[in-house]
Structure formats: C-alpha cells, structure tokens
Amino acid sequence: MASSSGFATSIALPKTTTTMESSSSLLHLHNFSSYVPFSSSRFHKPSKAITMASQRAFVFIPKCDVASSGALIRDDKIESKPASISALEMLKTSAADRYTKDRSSVVAIGLNVHTAPVEIREKLSIPEAQWPQAISELCALNHIEEAAVLSTCNRMEIYVVALSQNRGVKEVTEWMSKISGVPVSELSQHRFVLYNKDAVNHLFEVSAGLDSVVLGEGQILAQVKQVVKTGQGVPGFGRKISGLFKNAITVGKRVRTETNISTGSVSVSSAAVDLALMKLPEPSYANPRVLVVGAGKMGKLVIKHLVAKGCKKMVVVNRSEDRVAAIRNDIKDVEVIYKPLSEMLACAAEADVIFTCTASKTPLFLKEHVQTFPPVNHQIGGQRLFIDIAVPRNVESCVSNLETSCIYNVDDLKEVVEANKEDRIRKAMEAQAIIMEEVKQFEAWKDSLETVPTIKKLRAYAERIRASEVDKCLSKMGEDVTKKKKGAVYDLSVGIVNKLLHGPMQHLRCDGSDSRTLSEILENMQALNRIFGLDTDISLLEQKIRAKIEQTQK
Missing domain, CATH: 3.40.50.720 (NAD(P)-binding Rossmann-like Domain)
Incomplete structure (x- = not known):
C-alpha cells in the first residue's frame, strides 16, 4: 500500500512470479461472461485445436473459436484446383462455402491480451493514421465487403462483413500475416474468430470495458469512438460496420452511466x-x-x-x-x-x-x-x-x-x-444485462437490412408495370389529352400501386414496431420473391463476388 507521505511506499512482490501462471485465473475472470449462461448459443464443445492450445499454456476462452490449421489446409486444397476453372465456379461448387442464403456475416478476427503475448501483438499494431488504408486493403479482398480496425496496446482486432465466413477469415488472416511478417500458422495459434452475434457481443463487451485488463477501463471507449471518427467517409466503412461501432459506443456509455463499473476502476x-x-x-x-x-x-x-x-x-x-x-x-x-x-x-x-x-x-x-x-x-x-x-x-x-x-x-x-474479484464479477453481471439488450436491438436492426433488396425489387417491379400501363392508357386517349388529365391518370396509377404495395411492404418491415418475428418476415420475403419472380439467376453474394473478381482482373 502507498502511504500519503510519498510515492514509493509499497510492499515488494517476488520478482520470480511468472506472468502467465499468476494471471491465468484472472484472465478467466475477465472473460467470465463466456461462462455465464446468458446465451446458450455461445457454448460449444472445445475443438481439438483449442484443447491442444490450452495444453501449451494459452488461455482457453470458450467464446472464441481458435481456428485450427485444418481449415487453412482445406482452403489451400480448394485454391489448388486447375486454373481453367473460373474463380466464381470454384466458389459455387465448393461444398465448404456453398452460398445458400443471400446473407453476409459479421466476423471479428484478432488478437488481444488474453490470447497473445505482447511479442506477437506489437508486430500487428496498426497506427491510427493507417486505419483508412487498412480498411481499403481489407475491402479489396474478394470476400470482404466492409471493414474496421481497432488497434490498441491490448488488442488488434479486425471487424468485417464477409460474403463467406471461411474464405473471409482465410483472406483476413493472410492479410494480417502479410503486414506483420508473422506466419499464418503462428497467427492461427493466437487469434480468435467470432461470428455474427458472438462478434457483436464481443465488441460491446470491449466497449463496456469488460474485456480489458482492468475492468471498466475508460480509455477503450474513447478508442472505439476514434474508430468511427476515423472511418467516416472511408470507402469500406459501410452501413453495417458503422452501425455496429456506433451501437458499441452507446453500450459503453450506458454501462458506465447505469452501473458503477467505473467506480474504483483504473486505466x-x-x-x-x-x-x-x-x-x-x-x-x-x-x-x-x-x-x-x-x-x-x-x-x-x-x-x-x-x-x-x-x-x-x-x-x-x-x-x-x-x-x-x-x-x-x-x-x-x-x-x-x-x-x-x-x-x-x-x-x-x-x-x-x-x-x-x-x-x-x-x-x-x-x-x-x-x-x-x-x-x-x-x-x-x-x-x-x-x-x-x-x-x-x-x-x-x-x-x-x-x-x-x-x-x-x-x-x-x-x-x-487481482484484488476484489467478487465485486468486479457483480459489476460485470450488471453490465451484461445492458449488453444483452443492446445486442438484441442491433441484431434486429441488422436483420431488417436483409429485406431491403426485396422491398426495392418489389417497388421497381410494380413501377415498371404502372409506367407501362399508363403509357398504354394515354396512347389510347389520343394526342389532345390535356396536361391536367395526364396528371390525373398518373396520380391514379401511383395511388393504386401504393395501396396495393402497402400490405406486402408492412409484412417485410423488421423494425420492431409490430409483433411479427424475424422468421415470419423472412418467410414473407421468400414468398414475395417467388410470387413476383424477384430472384435473380445467381445469388446476391455471388453477384458481389463476381464484381470483385472482375474489378481485380482489370
């Protein structure tokens, strides 16, 4: 303890303490939310790769899927197919990455103080001034649509919207290896990979200070804010990623305002x-x-x-x-x-x-x-x-x-x-209730974006029919039709279309304003796609990948 009389009044601890051994239980504490059954979807049987990693003294964090080298080997086999097969055909015929839904994934890939030593993290550190360039490079990858970088002294985490989970993770990992000089095999031992809801939950915990070395640390919230500030106007810092980080800021503010997690905490x-x-x-x-x-x-x-x-x-x-x-x-x-x-x-x-x-x-x-x-x-x-x-x-x-x-x-x-573990756990549990609420709201907002393409296609489909029928009507009325009558016909056609579309549009909205579940809304979306023939020959994801491949070939 330090006395009020001077700076250097403390009790010395043994210098032979091994950091990894002495802090093992603490690391589990800081990730205790992985063990608390707030969401059963975050629990799974540890993979062989994780078990082996824990035996090598790495900290086991259940919510993080530490990727094994096996996934990379499978991807390498896919990549080794004859060059005569187009990249798009390889994607469409791959059993591991077949596109069954027009839905991209939010993925978090990175290393932090809980999964990697500073010797590894410092090699991947990206200065704030280089974040925009990193976003551009990541979004130039074939399967990455949006991206953001959160690089601090305790973590280097990349958040992306991936058109394919497996291939997106592979591309980002190879990019991380390229900029750092750390082999992919070594990165795979230390990195964590989280998908969709787990990725969202992780960022919210980070922003709230639950994933920091010091629980409730305030500086990380300012760093999350800086990600949004730096990303504004950068191509690739798109709607989903921007919305994710803005929501994370809200979470960080709420946790610090509505709980006493910051009381007595240190940076x-x-x-x-x-x-x-x-x-x-x-x-x-x-x-x-x-x-x-x-x-x-x-x-x-x-x-x-x-x-x-x-x-x-x-x-x-x-x-x-x-x-x-x-x-x-x-x-x-x-x-x-x-x-x-x-x-x-x-x-x-x-x-x-x-x-x-x-x-x-x-x-x-x-x-x-x-x-x-x-x-x-x-x-x-x-x-x-x-x-x-x-x-x-x-x-x-x-x-x-x-x-x-x-x-x-x-x-x-x-x-x-190390001290006051019980008090920190209680504070973190209070914060988790807020995080659960915010994750649910963000997921609802993100899912609502899935119906936007159908809404646009249905509106365009109706507009084409309306315009065609109005032209036929006006042509039959002769050339002496006044401007006022033409306007009346136009207004009539627009009114009919809007009233007919009102019901279908309401059944496609996913903003939480009604009692319809997400599954019902997605079923409605699929039904409208079938009834009006709104589906295209290839999926939306494959269209995006085709565009990326064509762009890189120019």
Missing part, C-alpha cells in the same frame, strides 16, 4: 503506476527518481496518477515542450521538468523508475544503452525499473537480461488487478 496508465509501487521496496524514505518518456494520452495519464500517488517531482521527455507545459498547468505543487528527446538517455541514466509510453515503432532503450547506466540506489532495490506500456514496446526485451534492470510491460499489469 492501463494507473495500473502501471500501481505496478511500480508494488515492485519498489517498502521503506518510505526511498523516494525514487521518476522519468516519463512520452507526453501523449498515455503519458499524461501516467503523470496524473503519479501525482495522485504522492509523487512530487518527475522528469518528462517529449519531442516538444507544448504538451508538457499543458500538463504542468493542470497540476499544482508538483515539479514537472521537461527535457527534449535528445537528452532521453542522459535522463534515464539518472532515473530509478522509467515509464515509457510513446508511439515509436522501434525500441528507444537498447541493451547497449542501458548497460552503461550507473547503478541505482540500493535503497530502491538495486535495479532500475522500466514500466513499458507502449505497443510496440519502447524497451528492448533483452534489457531484462541485465542484473541492474527489470522490465515490466502491459502483459504484467494483470497482477495489479
């Missing part, structure tokens, strides 16, 4: 400060020299939490002084010393605890740098603490081999939130 930044307190020796007179590298969003939060824990002096290294000056104006009675990036190593050599939180793509602290630093005060424990909460990491991993240094990254924050 990644505050957990980093608490971790430093836990690792420092207990004596209160050991006042550490603190260095913060980076004054962005994460750095600003680190500084504020340091102040809240009693730290009265710190050095902040940043590219420019503007952000540091703004932070200095927000806090009182604390000495915040700015240093430029060029003096980072010199400042680190004089620091006992170093927090790193920059967006650098390459490590800032290398082993060859750190091994030249003078030793820290023995009262601090004889080791310089690096708390690296950046992804990609700012401190080279081999620095941990030095006896004079100790590194902790975002994956090590799990032990900070």
Whole structure:
C-alpha cells in the first residue's frame, strides 16, 4: 500500500512470479461472461485445436473459436484446383462455402491480451493514421465487403462483413500475416474468430470495458469512438460496420452511466503506476527518481496518477515542450521538468523508475544503452525499473537480461488487478444485462437490412408495370389529352400501386414496431420473391463476388 507521505511506499512482490501462471485465473475472470449462461448459443464443445492450445499454456476462452490449421489446409486444397476453372465456379461448387442464403456475416478476427503475448501483438499494431488504408486493403479482398480496425496496446482486432465466413477469415488472416511478417500458422495459434452475434457481443463487451485488463477501463471507449471518427467517409466503412461501432459506443456509455463499473476502476496508465509501487521496496524514505518518456494520452495519464500517488517531482521527455507545459498547468505543487528527446538517455541514466509510453515503432532503450547506466540506489532495490506500456514496446526485451534492470510491460499489469474479484464479477453481471439488450436491438436492426433488396425489387417491379400501363392508357386517349388529365391518370396509377404495395411492404418491415418475428418476415420475403419472380439467376453474394473478381482482373 502507498502511504500519503510519498510515492514509493509499497510492499515488494517476488520478482520470480511468472506472468502467465499468476494471471491465468484472472484472465478467466475477465472473460467470465463466456461462462455465464446468458446465451446458450455461445457454448460449444472445445475443438481439438483449442484443447491442444490450452495444453501449451494459452488461455482457453470458450467464446472464441481458435481456428485450427485444418481449415487453412482445406482452403489451400480448394485454391489448388486447375486454373481453367473460373474463380466464381470454384466458389459455387465448393461444398465448404456453398452460398445458400443471400446473407453476409459479421466476423471479428484478432488478437488481444488474453490470447497473445505482447511479442506477437506489437508486430500487428496498426497506427491510427493507417486505419483508412487498412480498411481499403481489407475491402479489396474478394470476400470482404466492409471493414474496421481497432488497434490498441491490448488488442488488434479486425471487424468485417464477409460474403463467406471461411474464405473471409482465410483472406483476413493472410492479410494480417502479410503486414506483420508473422506466419499464418503462428497467427492461427493466437487469434480468435467470432461470428455474427458472438462478434457483436464481443465488441460491446470491449466497449463496456469488460474485456480489458482492468475492468471498466475508460480509455477503450474513447478508442472505439476514434474508430468511427476515423472511418467516416472511408470507402469500406459501410452501413453495417458503422452501425455496429456506433451501437458499441452507446453500450459503453450506458454501462458506465447505469452501473458503477467505473467506480474504483483504473486505466492501463494507473495500473502501471500501481505496478511500480508494488515492485519498489517498502521503506518510505526511498523516494525514487521518476522519468516519463512520452507526453501523449498515455503519458499524461501516467503523470496524473503519479501525482495522485504522492509523487512530487518527475522528469518528462517529449519531442516538444507544448504538451508538457499543458500538463504542468493542470497540476499544482508538483515539479514537472521537461527535457527534449535528445537528452532521453542522459535522463534515464539518472532515473530509478522509467515509464515509457510513446508511439515509436522501434525500441528507444537498447541493451547497449542501458548497460552503461550507473547503478541505482540500493535503497530502491538495486535495479532500475522500466514500466513499458507502449505497443510496440519502447524497451528492448533483452534489457531484462541485465542484473541492474527489470522490465515490466502491459502483459504484467494483470497482477495489479487481482484484488476484489467478487465485486468486479457483480459489476460485470450488471453490465451484461445492458449488453444483452443492446445486442438484441442491433441484431434486429441488422436483420431488417436483409429485406431491403426485396422491398426495392418489389417497388421497381410494380413501377415498371404502372409506367407501362399508363403509357398504354394515354396512347389510347389520343394526342389532345390535356396536361391536367395526364396528371390525373398518373396520380391514379401511383395511388393504386401504393395501396396495393402497402400490405406486402408492412409484412417485410423488421423494425420492431409490430409483433411479427424475424422468421415470419423472412418467410414473407421468400414468398414475395417467388410470387413476383424477384430472384435473380445467381445469388446476391455471388453477384458481389463476381464484381470483385472482375474489378481485380482489370
């Protein structure tokens, strides 16, 4: 515990604790919603691939279907067919991917702190400025219609509307491998794949802070908002994906407003400060020299939490002084010393605890740098603490081999939130009730989009008949028909068509305004398609795929 008299008043924990072992039960806690029977559809018998993965010390998360290599092998066999067969014919004749419905799927594919170590996640990290380019590249894939990217220090998750589940997942996985350099076989060991309702439920849990290392974390909601802001106007950030993320924002706001899940919760930044307190020796007179590298969003939060824990002096290294000056104006009675990036190593050599939180793509602290630093005060424990909460990491991993240094990254924050499990479970259960309600509403909205093509085709069909019959009528009336009479005939024909279409249109609407179930509405849609001959020769999905194939061949 930290006393009010100073920053470094904490009880040190053993440094030999293995992160994966010590946090295994906690990871299950943070995914406890997978075990609570809110929806029986989310339970299934573990596959052989999942069982093998859990034996290799990976955390088993029931709601995530960890794809086995077998699926990729089957796809490879399909791809190896003779080139003389067209791509569309291969799709239409594939038993695994035969299109039986004109319905695309919402799919979530990714890696997060629960399924992959930081060594893997940092290779797939995508800066916010590159999200639009990533969306464009994903939507250029044959089976991907819409896409969004959520990349943070704890997760890199891709949400897509796929024309085919299996092939869409395969294409996205290969794209992830291409941009990261991580082999598909290795990605398949760590990734999770969720479909439709499970994918929606997962994003809502993420936005609500239920899937974070720290339950109720607020920063993730801001990151979800940024996905929507960045995606506006980007081709490929379409109606379904946009609606999904906007609904996720609503969920995040409701959970934090209607429950007390945020009460007493901490962010990644505050957990980093608490971790430093836990690792420092207990004596209160050991006042550490603190260095913060980076004054962005994460750095600003680190500084504020340091102040809240009693730290009265710190050095902040940043590219420019503007952000540091703004932070200095927000806090009182604390000495915040700015240093430029060029003096980072010199400042680190004089620091006992170093927090790193920059967006650098390459490590800032290398082993060859750190091994030249003078030793820290023995009262601090004889080791310089690096708390690296950046992804990609700012401190080279081999620095941990030095006896004079100790590194902790975002994956090590799990032990900070071990306490108060029962209270967190109760809060999360309250949030799950809201999530269930919002998932149901989103699914109803998404399903209502399925009838839109039939509504449009039925309206166009009626309009063609109306226009043709009006032309016949007017031609029989002769050339001396006044404009007023022509208008009357036109209005009469429109009125008749609208009244005749009113009933069928009402039976196709799926907005929750009546008592009809989704299955009834879809049956009505299929009946109208048959009665009026609205179906085309090939399915809507196959039409979209044909268009994509033709576009790539140009």
